[in-house]
Amino acid sequence: MADSGTRAGISISAVEVTYGVGSREPVHALAPIDLEIADGSFVSLVGPSGCGKSTLLRVVADLMPPTRGRVRINDDAPGTLRRAGRIGLVSQQANLMPWLDIESNVRLLEDLVAAKDAQAVRTQNVSSLLEIVGLKGFERKLPHQLSGGMQQRASLARALALDPAILLMDEPFAALDEITRDRMAFELMRIWESYRKTVIFITHSLAEAVLLSDRVVLMSARPGRIHKVYDIDLPRPRNQETRLSDQFIHTVGQINRELYKVML
Ligand SMILES: Nc1ncnc2c1ncn2[C@@H]1O[C@H](COP(=O)(O)OP(=O)(O)O)[C@@H](O)[C@H]1O
Ligand SMILES: [Mg+2]
Known part of the structure; x- marks a missing residue:
């Protein structure tokens, strides 16, 4: 799914984050990140814990400034949208x-x-x-x-x-039991199908990421960078059957193998 020619959704250009700049032990959380997210698409961020997923989301939400680089959301600065209450945020706790x-x-x-x-x-x-x-x-x-x-x-x-112009979700289902979590994923998909917001979704579950997303971005740690981006071409609407398909199982396996590589 190429982004060229589509209306600007979220544009992340050379975004870099170092925590504690000037301190004795600065943490280089994000290496320069470049990512274009098409308007109305659903993108998941996956990767080992500490790879900077939440940091990237906080920068997009304008909850913190990047050390370098910039973000544009439909050509606006994130701060403009945040002040208008137009950045939807859902985290692990309600x-x-x-x-x-x-x-x-x-x-x-x-x-x-x-x-x-x-x-x-x-x-x-x-x-x-x-x-x-x-x-x-x-x-x-x-x-x-x-x-x-x-x-x-x-x-x-x-x-x-x-x-909201965009919906940012940081492990929204992590605190839920397995069955509820599963139902919520399908509910979210149904809601997204009708609203078609641009979504960035963070999860530890590769199966959840593949089920929901148009693209899955696999990050690696120290400093966080984009390791690989997967286009998920499973037909929509997706349902329980989707998860039983060879294509689904193959894709989850492929990302899983790659995740093990970046965790070594
Ligand atoms: N406020 C902070 N001060 C210093 N280091 C931080 C802070 N927040 C996160 N980090 C560090 O930045 C890195 C990325 O963290 P985070 O974005 O929370 O990763 P993830 O969400 O992928 O688990 C980690 O090494 C983490 O310890
Ligand atoms: Mg996190």
């Missing part, structure tokens, strides 16, 4: 406000941005969003009354509430 009910949690960003900027447009109808993520009927519940999987659904709804 990070819901425990004293607010589910609907208020989903509205939270919307309310924060609206308070700062009277021009902010309500782009997503919260009740239809809750229906899409399967939380209809749970609007008045508090987070602790929901299972871990449901809390992550609420976190996803919150991330989608302001019609």
